[in-house]
Amino acid sequence: MADLHILREHTLGFAAARKVAYRWAEQVEGEFDMQCTYEEGKAGDRVSFERKGVHGTLHVTKDRFELDAKLGFLLGAFKDRIESEIVKNLDSLLAPTTAAAKKAGAAKK
Numbered sequence: 001m002a003d004l005h006i007l008r009e010h011t012l013g014f015a016a017a018r019k020v021a022y023r024w025a026e027q028v029e030g031e032f033d034m035q036c037t038y039e040e041g042k043a044g045d046r047v048s049f050e051r052k053g054v055h056g057t058l059h060v061t062k063d064r065f066e067l068d069a070k071l072g073f074l075l076g077a078f079k080d081r082i083e084s085e086i087v088k089n090l091d092s093l094l095a096p097t098t099a100a101a102k103k104a105g106a107a108k109k
Contacts, residue, residue: 002076004069014062020093021060
């Protein structure tokens with residue numbers, strides 16, 4: 001088995017991070033045929049995801065996204081490609097939101 005660990009810090013706050021996490025879950029369900037379960041918490045949320053050959057969690061807090069996944073034997077051979085695809089998808093979801101947050105912060109000054 002191969003392990004993935006991806007960490008992204010952000011300045012979105014919890015409400016906006018939750019929206020990004022919901023979009024991420026919808027995206028991986030549609031594009032990668034994952035089964036996702038979203039659990040909301042007071043200080044953080046947890047998205048559990050799985051499909052044949054992979055399972056893991058995405059933890060969401062006010063300042064970070066942390067993804068841990070285990071790849072089965074067959075998918076383990078594609079670990080680097082899978083990791084880069086997950087990073088690309090998560091970063092693309094964070095990029096517009098982060099840019100908008102920066103603009104809003106600059107406008108307040």
